[in-house]
Amino acid sequence: MEIRTDHRFVAWCAACDWNVDPGEPEEPGGRLDTLRRRLAGEHGERLLAEVTTDELLRPRRDAASVLALALALAVHGFTAALLAGGVLLVVLGWGSALPVLGALCLFIGWLLRPRFPRLPEDEQVLYRADAPELFALIDEVAGVVGTTGVHAVAVNADANASVSTYGLRRRRLLTIGLGLWEMLDTGQRIALLGHELGHYANGDTRQGVVLGNALQSLHTWYYLLSRIERPTLPETLLNACYLAPRSVVVAVATALDHLTLRATQRGEYLADSFAARCGSTAAAVGLMDALLVSDSASATLLRESNALRSHRSGGRAAGGAESGLWERLAAHVESIPASEYERQRRRSALRGHSVDSTHPPTHLRRSRLQAVAALPATVTVDSARDAALRAELSGARGLVARRVLNGG
Numbered sequence: 001m002e003i004r005t006d007h008r009f010v011a012w013c014a015a016c017d018w019n020v021d022p023g024e025p026e027e028p029g030g031r032l033d034t035l036r037r038r039l040a041g042e043h044g045e046r047l048l049a050e051v052t053t054d055e056l057l058r059p060r061r062d063a064a065s066v067l068a069l070a071l072a073l074a075v076h077g078f079t080a081a082l083l084a085g086g087v088l089l090v091v092l093g094w095g096s097a098l099p100v101l102g103a104l105c106l107f108i109g110w111l112l113r114p115r116f117p118r119l120p121e122d123e124q125v126l127y128r129a130d131a132p133e134l135f136a137l138i139d140e141v142a143g144v145v146g147t148t149g150v151h152a153v154a155v156n157a158d159a160n161a162s163v164s165t166y167g168l169r170r171r172r173l174l175t176i177g178l179g180l181w182e183m184l185d186t187g188q189r190i191a192l193l194g195h196e197l198g199h200y201a202n203g204d205t206r207q208g209v210v211l212g213n214a215l216q217s218l219h220t221w222y223y224l225l226s227r228i229e230r231p232t233l234p235e236t237l238l239n240a241c242y243l244a245p246r247s248v249v250v251a252v253a254t255a256l257d258h259l260t261l262r263a264t265q266r267g268e269y270l271a272d273s274f275a276a277r278c279g280s281t282a283a284a285v286g287l288m289d290a291l292l293v294s295d296s297a298s299a300t301l302l303r304e305s306n307a308l309r310s311h312r313s314g315g316r317a318a319g320g321a322e323s324g325l326w327e328r329l330a331a332h333v334e335s336i337p338a339s340e341y342e343r344q345r346r347r348s349a350l351r352g353h354s355v356d357s358t359h360p361p362t363h364l365r366r367s368r369l370q371a372v373a374a375l376p377a378t379v380t381v382d383s384a385r386d387a388a389l390r391a392e393l394s395g396a397r398g399l400v401a402r403r404v405l406n407g408g
Contacts, residue, residue, distance in 0.1 A: 009296075009340045021347045031250065043262050044352070048364050051269040052371050068259035071252065072214035079217060083109035111220055114213040117166050119173065123154040124396040131392040133385065138174065141193045144378045145274045147201040150174045155396040157301060157404045159183070159294035163196045170209070172200065178400050179297050182326040183290045183333045186386055187283035190379050194278030195287070198271035211260065218253040225249060265360050272365050280377040281369055288366035292344040293336055300332045301325075301404050308405045325401040 012019040082105050089102025119125055128135045131153065139149040150163070151171040158177030166173050174196060181189060225246040228235045276284040304325060348363040359365075381389070 006337055012343050017346060020343055021350050044360060047262060047265055048368060052368050064259045065263055068211060068256055071256055072211045075214040075217050079109055079112045112217045115216060116168050119166050120154050123156045124399050126153045133388040134392050138193060141278050141379055142197050144278050145194060145197045145201045147197055155400055157400050159297045161192055161196055163199050179301055180294060182329050183297055186381050187279045187377060188286045191275040191279030191283040191287045195271045195275035198274030202267045202270045215256060218249055221249045268359050269368060272369055276369055276375045278379050281374040285366055285369050288362055289341055291362050292341060297329060297333060300329055305405050305407050326397055
């Protein structure tokens with residue numbers, strides 16, 4: 001028996017996989033989520049084989065994408081018809097009860113309106129003037145990826161990163177979670193930027209105006225048509241009336257998921273290819289390893305916050321605790337034994353595609369990077385530039401550290 005032990009991590013057996021995954025897999029959130037996970041599992045292995053043998057991995061506009069666009073436009077068309085009908089009922093129905101029905105149609109149409117996210121108010125937002133070296137690096141990585149840079153960078157404490165858009169003009173926003181950023185070395189950070197900007201280059205359909213808002217409309221419909229729990233007699237009748245339209249909503253949302261799932265997972269592999277091209281294959285693989293242990297990083301930040309509050313409640317001073325928070329996080333990650341990385345890879349393999357229906361499991365993404373020809377780094381950062389980048393993020397690092405330690 002090869003029992004791997006470290007008091008900070010799960011004890012497990014490398015020979016028989018005992019206790020590799022002591023926690024229960026995440027429970028599906030409902031019928032829609034269950035279907036999404038099943039579809040992800042069906043397509044996942046076939047997609048991995050395809051992207052591993054495809055040397056020119058690139059975005060594709062296939063029949064499924066065209067059908068998804070048509071279905072999304074039909075959803076928006078129904079919303080437009082609802083609004084137009086509401087206006088006609090209000091204008092032409094005076095003297096009857098029709099304006100009431102028209103007002104209801106207009107209200108539902110307003111709930112279904114397209115949404116344009118705003119900049120986050122609870123995160124540190126940087127613009128080009130605040131961090132010129134960081135934005136220059138982002139522009140350089142974007143040039144390699146084949147896209148343009150971003151208009152703003154939001155910094156928070158998450159062990160994650162993402163790209164999105166904000167405002168009516170759909171300006172680009174890169175969100176950097178210091179819980180992940182501070183775990184990485186310079187090459188891995190470049191790989192992370194390449195991956196995230198790669199989502200702009202490959203056209204993430206689920207985040208687009210048409211499809212993204214169609215999915216939002218369907219989720220709104222599902223909420224409005226949700227079954228009333230412990231209903232009275234009139235509510236039981238209402239539940240019966242809701243059954244058919246709710247089934248249609250579920251069917252349409254499932255169809256959109258089915259039509260876009262393959263493209264979304266393929267997009268993740270493509271973004272990983274951009275990560276390798278920008279930061280090197282070795283850096284991209286290191287990024288995958290960091291994602292495997294990101295929960296440990298989040299737990300470390302939570303322990304730091306709890307420890308500070310314990311000091312305060314005990315009457316002990318804790319001034320300046322935020323000054324070394326990120327260094328302590330980096331030291332913790334550096335001390336994670338190889339056996340824990342291996343356990344996380346095996347755990348990912350056991351859970352398979354059910355872990356995330358829109359992302360391939362991390363261990364498969366890592367395997368795919370290692371299965372194709374290794375790439376050197378296209379973008380590099382010398383020590384002087386690295387110091388400048390660190391200086392530009394120092395203010396955000398301190399602010400986010402204070403928020404973490406104060407439980408914010």
